[in-house]
Amino acid sequence: xxxxxxxxxxxxxxxxxxxxxxxxxxxxxxxxxxxxxxxxxxxxxxxxxxxxxxxxxxxxxxxxxxxxxxxxxxxxxxxxxxxxxxxxxxxxxxxxxxxxxxxxxxxxxxxxxxxxxxxxxxxxxxxxxxxxxxxxxxxxxxxxxxxxxxxxxxxxxxxxxxxxxxxxxxxxxxxxxxxxxxxxxxxxxxxxxxxxxxxxxxxxxxxxxxxxxxxxxxxxxxxxxxxxxxxxxxxxxxxxxxxxxxxxxxxxxxxxxxxxxxxxxxxxxxxxxxxxxxxxxxxxxxxxxxxxxxxxxxxxxxxxxxx
Amino acid sequence: xxxxxxxxxxxxxxxxxxxxxxxxxxxxxxxxxxxxxxxxxxxxxxxxxxxxxxxxxxxxxxxxxxxxxxxxxxxxxxxxxxxxxxxxxxxxxxxxxxxxxxxxxxxxxxxxxxxxxxxxxxxxxxxxxxxxxxxxxxxxxxxxxxxxxxxxxxxxxxxxxxxxxxxxxxxxxxxxxxxxxxxxxxxxxxxxxxxxxxxxxxxxxxxxxxxxxxxxxxxxxxxxxxxxxxxxxxxxxxxxxxxxxxxxxxxxxxxxxxxxxxxxxxxxxxxxxxxxxxxxxxxxxxxxxxxxxxxxxxxxxxxxxxxxxxxxxxxxxxxxxxxxxxxxxxxxxxxxxxxxxxxxxxxxxxxxxxxxxxxxxxxxxxxxxxxxxxxxxxxxxxxxxxxxxxxxxxxxxxxxxxxxxxxxxxxxxxxxxxxxxxxxxxxxxxxxxxxxxxxxxxxxxxxxxxxxxxxxxxxxxxxxxxxxxxxxxxxxxxxxxxxxxxxxxxxxxxxxxxxxxxxxxxxxxxxxxxxxxxxxxxxxxxxxxxxxxxxxxxx
Numbered sequence: 001x002x003x004x005x006x007x008x009x010x011x012x013x014x015x016x017x018x019x020x021x022x023x024x025x026x027x028x029x030x031x032x033x034x035x036x037x038x039x040x041x042x043x044x045x046x047x048x049x050x051x052x053x054x055x056x057x058x059x060x061x062x063x064x065x066x067x068x069x070x071x072x073x074x075x076x077x078x079x080x081x082x083x084x085x086x087x088x089x090x091x092x093x094x095x096x097x098x099x100x101x102x103x104x105x106x107x108x109x110x111x112x113x114x115x116x117x118x119x120x121x122x123x124x125x126x127x128x129x130x131x132x133x134x135x136x137x138x139x140x141x142x143x144x145x146x147x148x149x150x151x152x153x154x155x156x157x158x159x160x161x162x163x164x165x166x167x168x169x170x171x172x173x174x175x176x177x178x179x180x181x182x183x184x185x186x187x188x189x190x191x192x193x194x195x196x197x198x199x200x201x202x203x204x205x206x207x208x209x210x211x212x213x214x215x216x217x218x219x220x221x222x223x224x225x226x227x228x229x230x231x232x233x234x235x236x237x238x239x240x241x242x243x244x245x246x247x248x249x250x251x252x253x254x255x256x257x258x259x260x261x262x263x264x265x266x267x268x269x270x271x272x273x274x275x276x277x278x279x280x281x282x283x284x285x286x287x288x289x290x291x292x293x294x295x296x297x298x299x300x301x302x303x304x305x306x307x
Numbered sequence: 308x309x310x311x312x313x314x315x316x317x318x319x320x321x322x323x324x325x326x327x328x329x330x331x332x333x334x335x336x337x338x339x340x341x342x343x344x345x346x347x348x349x350x351x352x353x354x355x356x357x358x359x360x361x362x363x364x365x366x367x368x369x370x371x372x373x374x375x376x377x378x379x380x381x382x383x384x385x386x387x388x389x390x391x392x393x394x395x396x397x398x399x400x401x402x403x404x405x406x407x408x409x410x411x412x413x414x415x416x417x418x419x420x421x422x423x424x425x426x427x428x429x430x431x432x433x434x435x436x437x438x439x440x441x442x443x444x445x446x447x448x449x450x451x452x453x454x455x456x457x458x459x460x461x462x463x464x465x466x467x468x469x470x471x472x473x474x475x476x477x478x479x480x481x482x483x484x485x486x487x488x489x490x491x492x493x494x495x496x497x498x499x500x501x502x503x504x505x506x507x508x509x510x511x512x513x514x515x516x517x518x519x520x521x522x523x524x525x526x527x528x529x530x531x532x533x534x535x536x537x538x539x540x541x542x543x544x545x546x547x548x549x550x551x552x553x554x555x556x557x558x559x560x561x562x563x564x565x566x567x568x569x570x571x572x573x574x575x576x577x578x579x580x581x582x583x584x585x586x587x588x589x590x591x592x593x594x595x596x597x598x599x600x601x602x603x604x605x606x607x608x609x610x611x612x613x614x615x616x617x618x619x620x621x622x623x624x625x626x627x628x629x630x631x632x633x634x635x636x637x638x639x640x641x642x643x644x645x646x647x648x649x650x651x652x653x654x655x656x657x658x659x660x661x662x663x664x665x666x667x668x669x670x671x672x673x674x675x676x677x678x679x680x681x682x683x684x685x686x687x688x689x690x691x692x693x694x695x696x697x698x699x700x701x702x703x704x705x706x707x708x709x710x711x712x713x714x715x716x717x718x719x720x721x722x723x724x725x726x727x728x729x730x731x732x733x734x735x736x737x738x739x740x741x742x743x744x745x746x747x748x749x750x751x752x753x754x755x756x757x758x759x760x761x762x763x764x765x766x767x768x769x770x771x772x773x774x775x776x777x778x779x780x781x782x783x784x785x786x787x788x789x790x791x792x793x794x795x796x797x798x799x800x801x802x803x804x805x806x807x808x809x810x811x812x813x814x815x816x817x818x819x820x821x822x823x824x825x826x827x828x829x830x831x832x833x834x835x836x837x838x839x840x841x842x843x844x845x846x
Contacts, residue, residue, distance in 0.1 A: 054695075082692060084692060088687055093592075094585055096587050097585055104593045105595075126585065
């Protein structure tokens with residue numbers, strides 16, 4: 001299982017003087033779903049376009065299936081399917097025609113699975129793509145990719161135009177691919193999407209890959225925001241291990257809000273339970289929180305960090 | 308008509324003008340400089356009585372009438388009469404092209420890229436974007452007309468008059484606005500910019516051909532074509548303002564229809580709507596080449612038909628063009644029948660040689676468009692997924708190049724074929740297809756070299772690729788007016804169109820043919836190397 005499908009080493013990409021990718025290093029192993037997350041403009045799409053041989057790397061190396069992504073692009077692409085973040089299609093062709101064309105370009109045919117996917121995603125393939133919405137254009141690319149038999153699937157923010165129902169179909173399809181032992185690179189800025197599906201995660205910010213690991217390994221990075229109200233008097237938990245930014249409410253007694261390291265959640269709950277909780281609100285950590293941590297770490301050094 | 312329908316129109320107009328400022332400036336400067344430069348040069352060219360009387364003889368030949376319009380001025384002729392006769396039809400054509408460009412771009416173009424939707428969501432009237440586009444067109448034409456007037460006014464051309472200069476400016480401006488308004492109307496009919504442009508050119512093409520044929524057969528009938536009205540202004544001779552009134556009236560009708568249609572439709576919709584299509588791709592859509600072919604299918608058919616009809620129209624006047632006796636009855640007694648036939652053939656062949664320059668330039672347009680799509684489609688994001696397939700850049704580049712070559716080859720062939728077809732029908736002693744095809748073999752390599760230069764830009768200077776259009780524009784002007792305006796030989800030979808030696812009058816120079824093809828091949832290869840080495844464009 002440890003065979004590398006994608007291996008990127010100190011990848012750099014310059015556009016004129018602007019260094020879009022400063023240092024990106026990660027790998028995707030065979031059979032895993034790798035989540036590639038970062039805010040807009042961090043370099044996700046640039047990395048992916050370099051992987052596809054659309055852009056030429058300015059430094060470092062990148063290989064897929066052990067082959068160079070620039071030199072051997074065609075060989076690599078025979079075993080690859082890709083869905084871009086913004087799908088643009090020829091306005092005077094129909095969705096159905098484009099799906100078939102994409103399959104043929106990989107020497108594959110429209111098959112029963114294609115029909116099944118068209119039905120699941122509820123796409124009308126007889127319409128010209130000029131009349132499609134963003135979501136429908138995305139469906140065309142997704143249907144073509146999912147019905148392609150490939151070894152590596154690359155999705156660049158694939159659900160940005162999909163409604164929750166279609167998003168769920170997408171997630172199911174990705175999990176099905178994973179069961180078949182396919183490798184998947186999924187770029188996203190929605191943490192929950194990545195959490196559902198990914199085995200490992202890489203975080204990119206300002207052209208630098210700053211962290212890779214499993215979600216569990218990254219738990220230290222995620223804190224849950226808790227607001228609690230109790231009947232018994234609420235002690236000051238300011239210095240309790242794993243609790244941060246503890247604030248007592250000014251106008252209501254026994255009410256406080258604070259954030260908890262995800263791995264200390266159990267202990268904190270045990271502590272609160274005897275105090276007769278009347279209201280408890282927890283907000284899961286967002287990608288934003290994750291990045292905020294990094295900003296903090298950059299500015300103040302490693303505060304409150306327990307590994 | 309509620310005024311709230313037009314709220315903020317003037318604000319939008321100002322915004323549009325700011326946005327299009329540079330483009331407008333380029334168009335306006337190029338056209339007005341062209342016009343004034345010619346006016347300035349004309350005293351030198353046609354200052355003497357001899358020069359004037361010899362050019363008048365030329366301009367009265369049917370061939371020249373078909374190209375520049377009927378020469379109707381009364382003797383004694385002045386320099387200004389020649390100027391008006393040579394320039395009006397030509398400039399009107401450019402005015403129409405400019406207006407179609409801006410009209411489609413600012414209405415249907417904005418609508419299909421979603422800008423109109425964004426704007427309509429603000430406190431602007433439903434018809435404000437259309438009104439703003441109309442006002443903008445009006446202002447461009449007004450500006451253009453003023454510059455034409457001023458340019459000629461200060462040129463000091465012999466025989467001109469202020470009233471005639473004013474009429475020139477007003478007539479061309481009104482003609483431009485007329486075709487702009489027709490295009491605004493077409494933008495309501497079709498639901499996409501490409502369709503609107505095609506319909507606009509259909510209208511322009513039909514009116515131009517009616518003008519051409521009626522001019523040669525019987526100039527009174529030229530009133531039938533709105534395009535022909537510019538000729539009826541009879542500038543510096545009668546100075547007839549009536550056609551301007553005609554133009555403004557038709558413009559008003561077209562605008563009323565446009566606004567009516569616009570009021571009664573949804574944003575994004577058109578009278579001709581996009582129909583559904585196949586659920587599955589046929590074998591005709593199975594790779595990059597067939598894809599490009601499919602995308603340009605409509606354009607290919609339209610251009611082939613268009614140029615064929617144009618060829619037929621010009622071919623149909625070959626009989627009149629070659630009729631020496633009509634222009635000079637004395638010739639019949641001087642020359643024998645055989646000599647007469649040969650002389651008449653020569654005239655027709657010379658006419659065909661001039662037409663071929665026009666055809667070659669026109670064949671460049673769709674083929675160059677296809678070639679430039681390599682980058683334009685890329686920028687639209689259409690190719691991103693193709694690049695992620697097992698398709699090399701090689702394959703993609705060659706597919707576009709191949710379709711571009713097919714486009715150019717077949718449109719040029721269609722024009723010549725049309726010309727032969729009509730000539731065979733009207734002439735007693737028609738030119739053979741082989742003879743006319745000399746023009747095809749002559750100009751084909753020049754066309755390929757120009758496409759090769761295009762490929763070079765596509766590969767190495769993708770952001771500046773649009774400058775390639777200077778070649779056909781300059782080529783057309785330098786060669787079309789080459790002899791009439793004494794443009795020096797070297798200046799005529801700057802573009803590859805000028806490297807071809809008078810086919811079909813002369814034989815095809817096969818050495819040149821081979822060398823030019825080789826040059827084209829080298830250009831394509833160098834262009835391809837650039838394309839292969841660089842980053843692709845991102846949207």
